[in-house]
Amino acid sequence: MRSVNRQKGYIAYTLNILGIKVFSGWCQLIARHGEDWVEIGVRRMLPLDLSEATESDSSDPVVLTIMQYHSACPHDGLMDVVQGKKNFSEALGAH
Numbered sequence: 001m002r003s004v005n006r007q008k009g010y011i012a013y014t015l016n017i018l019g020i021k022v023f024s025g026w027c028q029l030i031a032r033h034g035e036d037w038v039e040i041g042v043r044r045m046l047p048l049d050l051s052e053a054t055e056s057d058s059s060d061p062v063v064l065t066i067m068q069y070h071s072a073c074p075h076d077g078l079m080d081v082v083q084g085k086k087n088f089s090e091a092l093g094a095h
Contacts, residue, residue, distance in 0.1 A: 002076040047084030
């Protein structure tokens with residue numbers, strides 16, 4: 001599920017228990033904690049190079065979550081945003 005928080009300046013792309021929160025210039029893995037989503041791990045600077053990444057061979061939890069999300073929701077634009085192919089401001093204002 002894609003959800004935008006314009007006030008805090010991020011887009012959250014969430015699956016069942018994991019997701020990715022994308023800000024302008026960086027992203028971070030998030031996990032469900034009760035009714036909330038909490039940031040976990042380190043921030044990753046954008047854009048990410050995912051040109052050779054595949055869901056089946058990635059050991060990076062951020063990349064794996066991005067690939068899984070993209071498989072489930074290919075039209076939500078996560079791949080384009082984290083790879084810098086779509087401007088973050090445009091993505092934040094979309095939908």
